[in-house]
Every structure is written in C-alpha cells, then in structure tokens.
Amino acid sequence: MTERRRARVPGLPRVLLVDPYVAREDPMERKFVELYPSLGLLTLGAYLRAHGLEVSMTDLTFARDSRPVAARLRAFRPDVVGVHTKTLTHARALEVAALARAEGAYVVAGGPDSATRTADYLRSGFDAVVPGEGEETLVELARRVAAGEDPTGIPGLTVERNGRLVRGPPRPFIPDLDALPLPAWDLVDMEEYLGRWERSTGERRAAVLTSRGCPFDCSWCSKPTFGRTFRQQSPERVVAELRALKDRYRVDYVRFCDDVFGISRPWIDRLLTSLAEEDLRLRWECLARVDLLKPDLLRRMRSTGLERVYVGVESGSQKMLDLMNRGTRLAQVERTADALRREGIRQFWFLMLGYPGETLEDIEETLRLFRRFSPEEYSVSIAVPVPGTRFYDSVKERLSGRPRSSKGVGGKSLLYEAAYPEKLYRWEQARFGLEAALGRARDRLSPRVVERIGHAADRFHEKVATPLLTGKKPPARVAT
C-alpha cells in the first residue's frame, strides 16, 4: 500500500464508481449515440451493495467536466475509486485518477480500454486494473484496501511493481448470471436519461442486458472482457428486470444491449412466450445476426413489441464477409432484410468499408445491396483496427500513428494504411448518404427523377471521383 493513503472513514468499505463519459465531448453523440447509463457499472454497484459495501457513483454523461468527481470525492471519502474505461474516455479517466489519488483513494480501472492496454493505465495514475469481469474482484479488492492490506495478487487484479506487471491468477466467470442483483439504477439520475428520451421520442427508454459475451469470432471484433465465452440469464430473470423497470420508472421501450440478442433459439422462444404471457406492453429493439433471425422468429418477435433491429450486414461482398470471418451468407442478409420489411420492423444496418482485401468492386457490391433493400437507418464506418484483434495484428505494421481520437474510434477516419486513401472512403461514405437520401425521396419524387439522379451520381463517381481519389481505373458501373 502506498503512503499517500489517508486515514479512512470508519465503517463499511466505501467504493465510488465513476463513468468518465462526457456526452458533450463525443462528436458522435448528437448523431449516433443513444444515451443509457453504463450497465456494467450499475451491476457492479448492485453487487457491491449486496456484499455489504457502501457505494456511490458519479456519472459524468451530462456533466461539462470532471468537477462533480472532485466534489463527490470530498463528500463521500471513498476507500476505492473504480473508473469505467473506453478508448474515447481515456484522457478523462486519467484526470479522474489524478483527482482520486490526490484525495488519497486507491484507484482501479475496469472496462474495455483498460483491459486492452493495462500497462498504459498502470503507468499513468491507476493503482490497479481489473481486465475481466469486475464484480467479485472489486468486492475483494475493496475489502482488502479498507482493511489496510495490499491487494496485489488477488485473482483478476493486475498491478505494477518495480516497472513490471503483476497479474493475479485469472478469476473464473460468475457461472450463473441469475445470481447477479438487478442493476442499481438509483446510483444514476435515471430521470435525466428517461426524460431526455421522452422529450425526443415520446418513449421512456432503458437498456437491458440478458447475456454476457459472444461465441462468434469476427476478426475485427474486440472482446477483451468476456472473450468468446457466452452466458445468459434465464428468461424469467429477464422478465423480472423488465417488470422492475416498468413499475419503478415507467419504462415503455427497451433496448436489449447484448452483443448478439437471442443466440439460443430455445431461450428466445421461452422469453417471447413469457413476454406474451406477462403482457408488459413494452416495445423493444435489439442487435442480432442475420443467420439467427429466421422469418418465423421475426414474426413472433414483432408480436411481442419488437420495433427495430440492428444488424451487422457489414459488406455486400461474400468474399469480404469470409475475410472478416463473419460466418454469415449474403443469402441470409437478403432473407432477413425481406422478412424485416414484410413484418414492418425497422432495420438499422452496420456497414464497414476499408477492411483489408476490399477492392472498389467489393464496395460497389455493398452499395448495390444497400440500394436494393434501402434500410431505414444505417451507419457506414471505416474499419477500426482495435488492439487485441486479428485485424489489428494483420495491419499493425501499417498503422497511421494517429491518436485514437473519437472520430477514428467511431469509424470516421482511417487509422491504418489501407488499399485506398482516406478521402476515397470518405467519398464512399458520402455515396451511401446520397443513396439513403434517394431511398427516402422515392415517396416524394417520381421514380424517373430518382433514377436519373442516381445515374448521374454513379457517372460522376466512375469518371471523376474514382480516378481523382485513387489514380486507379474506374470500377464497373453500379447497376440499379
């Protein structure tokens, strides 16, 4: 233990959890990010309480800067400050760590960014990092620190000693997720989140997680915390959480935040049956894979309130899907997109440009698919090589060396030397934007006008933009 520790407040071990995400600093926020409190932290908070610790939380989402942390530190005087980390919030996390250390607290980081670059955090102000599942490790850590003991070596904890990382043995995952208490929603200002949703959509929206991990293996996906493991709560536990949200907070719309929702067909069937029986009258959305969303399942999901599905379509080229190890077929994309349209469920497509191996013709195939199905919503990002992924390893000699700004992390700029210059990908993103606008205009303009604009844009792309941006031969013309 370091000498900077101040005399502790007598009583239960005290933990202050901090979410350093400041929405107004996130340039993606206004356009893309939907605001929900961190479910990781709310579950940690509930678990700590259930184990007899005293917990407080400072959520900077609606703040201007870190000042609320300083105020809470002085008022609460925690033994341990636990900071959630994402790449985007790295700088703020370091600022919070400095504030906490100045107040004599033990500072620990957890979450995806510190799990990926643990040494960076330990060398810039954090006493420890929990790279894996946090609940049990944080309880043990807080008890040790409050008792004046050095927590070095406990399972799941990494610290630095004499310039070397000292990792405790791996901590096994909690086997039964039903054993976790409901998230401690009272730790954050739920009304601020819900009120914002109500003002912008008329719905009181909340996020729910039914599982941890994902067994698939897409080569660009970073899964530092749960790897390829997969556990899920029982459908009954999920329904209990939904009921609590409805009764306590009048929630009427839920976003299921699982990496992939409904991986097990018997599980989702049971959940849908419970939802129908309980008659919760919730509307909901989720992220799922095209290979899992069979048309009969979509019909059942729709009948229990499903409104919108996020699908990782990624590319219109089978070659690219295979290179990404996505495990999906274009025929499954087509079947799912058709079924979603038939059922009147909104579809949000994630698409990715710039993955290694992609040619201009592959991009044209993606645009053709997009044109054919005209999803209601979409995002086209430039592939982000995240440390710890196979994609990153394959391009690490060609990284641009740019700081990992929120634009880069959000897929708006190119972070490695890809097949084409960044401006080409930016241009291609703009073409998807035009395509989406034309799709929306189809109701208002005559089909001939829409077609003409489309052809003119394609010709410009072929004759002017492509040679200018790449110095390469133009690709084949896009067919409608």
Ligand code: B12
């Ligand atoms: C759902 C989700 C969202 C939702 C809701 C997020 C929320 N508020 O809960 C929405 C859509 C709003 C969202 C937004 C963003 N997200 Co997001 N999101 C996810 C997703 C799919 C699940 C997160 C989750 O709840 N996991 C389950 C919980 C239980 O796990 P957890 O949070 O990791 O916490 C556990 C451990 O990590 C650890 N732990 C976590 N914090 C701490 C702290 C301490 C002190 C300790 C000891 C332990 C600990 O213990 C927890 C419990 O075991 C993840 C992917 C993933 N599987 O993690 C991406 C992910 C976290 N998101 C990501 C990103 C980039 C974003 C955005 C920055 C996107 C943007 N702006 O462009 C925003 C940021 C918004 C924000 N408020 O921070 C990235 C982060 C990558 C990185 N290295 O930073 C991820 C990993 C996806 C990815 N692979 O790229 N996201």
Ligand code: SF4
């Ligand atoms: S991208 Fe989605 S499906 Fe693929 S491994 Fe990651 S979480 Fe799983």
